[in-house]
Amino acid sequence: MTLSAEEFRTHLELSAATARIALPEIALPDERHILLGRMRFHYLDWGTAGLPPVVFLHGGGLNAHTWDLVCAALRRDRRCLALDQRGHGESEWSPEMDYSTERHVGDLDAFVNALELERFVLVGMSLGGVNALAWAGKHSRRLAGLVVIDVGPEIRTEGVRKIAAFTSEATPLESVDHFIDRALAFNPRRNRELLRRSLLHNLRRMPDGRWMWKYDQRHRGKLDPDAYERRRQLLWSAVDTIECPTLVVRGAQSDVFHDDDAERLARRLPRGRWVRIEGAGHTVQGDNPADLLVALREFLGETGETTS
Numbered sequence: 001m002t003l004s005a006e007e008f009r010t011h012l013e014l015s016a017a018t019a020r021i022a023l024p025e026i027a028l029p030d031e032r033h034i035l036l037g038r039m040r041f042h043y044l045d046w047g048t049a050g051l052p053p054v055v056f057l058h059g060g061g062l063n064a065h066t067w068d069l070v071c072a073a074l075r076r077d078r079r080c081l082a083l084d085q086r087g088h089g090e091s092e093w094s095p096e097m098d099y100s101t102e103r104h105v106g107d108l109d110a111f112v113n114a115l116e117l118e119r120f121v122l123v124g125m126s127l128g129g130v131n132a133l134a135w136a137g138k139h140s141r142r143l144a145g146l147v148v149i150d151v152g153p154e155i156r157t158e159g160v161r162k163i164a165a166f167t168s169e170a171t172p173l174e175s176v177d178h179f180i181d182r183a184l185a186f187n188p189r190r191n192r193e194l195l196r197r198s199l200l201h202n203l204r205r206m207p208d209g210r211w212m213w214k215y216d217q218r219h220r221g222k223l224d225p226d227a228y229e230r231r232r233q234l235l236w237s238a239v240d241t242i243e244c245p246t247l248v249v250r251g252a253q254s255d256v257f258h259d260d261d262a263e264r265l266a267r268r269l270p271r272g273r274w275v276r277i278e279g280a281g282h283t284v285q286g287d288n289p290a291d292l293l294v295a296l297r298e299f300l301g302e303t304g305e306t307t308s
Contacts, residue, residue, distance in 0.1 A: 011197040036110040042090035046071040047079030053120040056082040057128025061167035063089030065201040087216035104131040125149035137238020145303040152265040153235035159255035172210035251280035
């Protein structure tokens, strides 16, 4: 299920008012689909061709709409593109259940090539941050800048386990309210009414009337130590080759990514720095979008990219 255009506008207005973000206007993105290889992908295009592009990648179990408020606030200055990664949102599930970092990186490569993007800023959170780091390790010269939110080569296993337990719960529920209750128990920072509309972007109604997450849960909740170590090594090797300016963002209350992890990553990056966003846990863009926007705008100003 998705929101109607009027519900979407109302949601943006309420989200902006709650976060105390002044939007230049209430405009909705264009919904687009694209074939990348043998799979169909969905993305939201918030901007106008000719503006400097920014590509946003969501975290695991989320979707492109997690960036709605951020993109709505930036759309007059940037062409914001938010991709539903494979197995999420309105994009197709992998027939082979292949959700490896390498496969995600291949999807991202195909996406930016299909849209002929150059000198863009890449923003990724959690799963999206992993994929952004890995892609940038090979292609950072194509980037004006890179933003990695609450993730890095080093993360805290206990925090990851909590998220995995929440996102891998595959029991259909009788109502959206049941999902809201479960989500608020997991992250009490959220506004209940805003959460209701956000969840409607991420839930589907089954033939029996019950509700279930849209994203592919078949592989979630399975923490493979060997796969984690391979990913860790892949990301550290990528970090050393990233030449573009890079901002590492940490949610101050995150139990996945700590100050030490952010500092170590930023120090290792050739052109890296890091910032802590207060009042935010792992999902920084949802918990404190206003302060994230402050950090993003400052960083975008540093990239040297101007409106064409």
